[in-house]
Amino acid sequence: MKVEVNDIRVQFGGVMPLDGVTVTFPGGTCGLIGPNGAGKTTFFNVLSGYVTPVNGSVRCDGVELLTMPDYKRARWGVRRTFQTEQAIEGLSVFDNVLTVYEHTAKGSRAEKKKAVDEALEFCGLLGVRDQLVRTLPAKERRFIEMARAVVGSPKVVLLDEPAAGLPDEETNELSVIIRSIPERSDATVILVDHDMALVQACCEWSAVLDFGRLLASGPTGDVLRDPKVLSAYLGEDEL
Amino acid sequence: MGAIVKHKAFEPGAIAVIVVFALFVAPSIFGAFWITNLTQMAVFSVVAASAGMLYGRVGLVSLGQVAPYGIGCWVTMRLAYATSLPFPVLLLIGGIVAAVIGMLIGLPALRVSGLYLALVTLMLAAALETVLGVLKFPNGGSGFSGVVTSLSDLAPMRRPGFAETDPAYFRFTVIVALLLFLLAYVFLAGKPGRAWASIRQSEPSAIAAGIAITQYKLIAFALAAFMAGVAGGLFAGSVQQSIGIDQFSRQAALFLIAVVLMGGVHTLWGALLAGFFSKVMLDLLTSYMVGGQFWNNFSLSLFGFGLMMNLIQSTKAMEKKGLLG
Ligand SMILES: Nc1ncnc2c1ncn2[C@@H]1O[C@H](COP(=O)(O)OP(=O)(O)OP(=O)(O)O)[C@@H](O)[C@H]1O
Ligand SMILES: [Mg+2]
Numbered sequence: 257m258k259v260e261v262n263d264i265r266v267q268f269g270g271v272m273p274l275d276g277v278t279v280t281f282p283g284g285t286c287g288l289i290g291p292n293g294a295g296k297t298t299f300f301n302v303l304s305g306y307v308t309p310v311n312g313s314v315r316c317d318g319v320e321l322l323t324m325p326d327y328k329r330a331r332w333g334v335r336r337t338f339q340t341e342q343a344i345e346g347l348s349v350f351d352n353v354l355t356v357y358e359h360t361a362k363g364s365r366a367e368k369k370k371a372v373d374e375a376l377e378f379c380g381l382l383g384v385r386d387q388l389v390r391t392l393p394a395k396e397r398r399f400i401e402m403a404r405a406v407v408g409s410p411k412v413v414l415l416d417e418p419a420a421g422l423p424d425e426e427t428n429e430l431s432v433i434i435r436s437i438p439e440r441s442d443a444t445v446i447l448v449d450h451d452m453a454l455v456q457a458c459c460e461w462s463a464v465l466d467f468g469r470l471l472a473s474g475p476t477g478d479v480l481r482d483p484k485v486l487s488a489y490l491g492e493d494e495l
Numbered sequence: 496m497g498a499i500v501k502h503k504a505f506e507p508g509a510i511a512v513i514v515v516f517a518l519f520v521a522p523s524i525f526g527a528f529w530i531t532n533l534t535q536m537a538v539f540s541v542v543a544a545s546a547g548m549l550y551g552r553v554g555l556v557s558l559g560q561v562a563p564y565g566i567g568c569w570v571t572m573r574l575a576y577a578t579s580l581p582f583p584v585l586l587l588i589g590g591i592v593a594a595v596i597g598m599l600i601g602l603p604a605l606r607v608s609g610l611y612l613a614l615v616t617l618m619l620a621a622a623l624e625t626v627l628g629v630l631k632f633p634n635g636g637s638g639f640s641g642v643v644t645s646l647s648d649l650a651p652m653r654r655p656g657f658a659e660t661d662p663a664y665f666r667f668t669v670i671v672a673l674l675l676f677l678l679a680y681v682f683l684a685g686k687p688g689r690a691w692a693s694i695r696q697s698e699p700s701a702i703a704a705g706i707a708i709t710q711y712k713l714i715a716f717a718l719a720a721f722m723a724g725v726a727g728g729l730f731a732g733s734v735q736q737s738i739g740i741d742q743f744s745r746q747a748a749l750f751l752i753a754v755v756l757m758g759g760v761h762t763l764w765g766a767l768l769a770g771f772f773s774k775v776m777l778d779l780l781t782s783y784m785v786g787g788q789f790w791n792n793f794s795l796s797l798f799g800f801g802l803m804m805n806l807i808q809s810t811k812a813m814e815k816k817g818l819l820g
Contacts, residue, residue, distance in 0.1 A: 304699075304702070304703055306699055306702070327702045327705050327707050327708065328705075330702065330703055330704060330705035330706075335703065336703050338699070338700065342696070342697050342700035342703075344689075344692050344696050344700070345696060346695075346696065347692050347693075354689065355690065355693055355704050355706070358689070359704055359706050359707075360704070360705040404704065
């Protein structure tokens with residue numbers, strides 16, 4: 257499913273974290289990269305409704321997202337993980353995922369249990385199913401957020417640096433999960449990460465932001481070789 | 496303040512012991528003074544549980560829980576004089592009226608949060624204090640306010656037919672309190688409880704889960720106000736006449752939140768402890784050791800202490816949490 261973003265402009269006082277971003281995410285797993293402060297998280301915040309842009313539109317599946325109240329976007333199918341992991345500490349792993357499911361889908365008790373267990377299995381969390389989140393280490397919490405993002409039938413999954421702070425081995429596990437989201441639920445995944453190996457492994461297509469503007473987009477390999485992208489990352493003057 | 500382990504909040508075994516003690520042992524070993532005292536401890540535990548639930552489970556700092564408590568008390572009293580409805584029905588109506596008013600008040604209050612919510616709710620408590628000060632509690636008279644114009648009309652409020660005596664009314668109070676705790680438990684263990692846990696930890700993350708935040712906060716306000724309202728009705732039946740506004744003043748509002756914070760907001764024990772602090776311990780101290788002015792100073796220092804403990808706790812929590820990133 258395409259995510260068509262048109263001329264998004266965000267202003268915080270004198271700062272323009274997004275300055276007229278127009279880009280179409282073609283579907284599957286897409287990368288969204290860019291140096292620190294490029295506007296990636298702000299872009300996600302626009303999609304989830306925490307930040308209201310002064311201008312622009314985001315259309316998916318013929319629906320305009322930006323006019324929907326924030327929590328209704330989640331019900332429609334926008335899911336996300338946070339740069340600072342936000343699994344609910346006071347709930348069990350199962351209840352964490354159930355909470356998302358029960359507010360975004362309807363179903364009998366048995367259907368709920370089935371959907372939640374499926375998501376837990378997908379993320380390799382069945383072993384800690386009934387544990388309280390506050391007792392779990394960072395790795396599990398990241399995976400819980402992933403399970404929260406995929407349970408039921410998401411349409412657009414936004415992942416904000418899901419691998420931050422994870423060692424290589426666990427990043428690889430995560431990468432397998434991320435790559436299988438589109439086929440599992442027919443969702444478009446947008447992956448933000450500074451780990452280029454992860455982005456390359458997961459995304460055939462990527463877009464690059466820098467200073468709130470779209471710098472490049474296209475097949476990930478091409479984008480990463482683009483001289484403009486290289487200079488943005490290496491901090492050189494524009495060519 | 497302890498883990499929010501859901502099943503730890505209500506330990507069936509320990510609760511059974513307390514209930515059996517309260518229902519079968521306490522009435523025969525305590526005299527009238529302490530039975531009344533224990534009745535009010537049970538009542539106050541419910542109010543404390545309602546405030547503790549708002550703060551500990553939903554993250555709403557409301558200093559105004561004395562308002563629904565006072566409203567429930569007033570409505571139940573007024574209807575007890577004016578109608579012949581069964582007492583439990585009076586309690587129910589008192590609770591519902593308190594819940595409706597609680598929600599109406601909650602709606603604008605929910606536009607603000609944190610310290611501002613605390614201030615707004617404290618102002619509401621002050622407003623109620625003023626209204627009750629003018630209106631007074633009913634005591635057998637006629638008209639809207641039900642206040643007597645001649646002393647010969649003065650009559651104590653009725654109690655349930657099956658619980659006329661102090662020990663019987665104590666048992667009745669314990670059972671109603673238990674039902675209210677169960678009601679809270681049903682909410683906490685279900686969909687609302689999970690939504691509240693999400694809202695309390697992080698509103699953005701709750702929104703991302705599709706939770707309608709305002710709706711769930713209102714449900715919390717309504718439930719808490721209902722509990723406090725029914726407790727108010729129970730209190731009315733315990734005192735029966737010449738109720739003053741002390742119980743529902745700003746001072747009482749601060750005192751309530753202080754004992755709630757000291758008792759701990761996550762378990763039933765915290766609520767019972769709050770009830771104990773505010774009724775039994777206070778009466779122990781005032782009747783055996785210190786006099787009048789003590790209440791004021793004691794409650795204020797308690798408030799300071801509770802606030803301090805809580806600041807320390809929430810600073811720790813903030814350090815761990817961080818914002819959106
Ligand atoms: N609430 C805000 N108020 C003011 N400025 C903000 C706010 N949020 C973000 N910014 C600014 O907007 C710009 C983009 O920030 P954003 O968090 O979107 O970047 P990012 O691409 O996610 O960076 P990182 O890779 O470090 O996470 C930054 O300059 C940041 O300082
Ligand atoms: Mg970011």
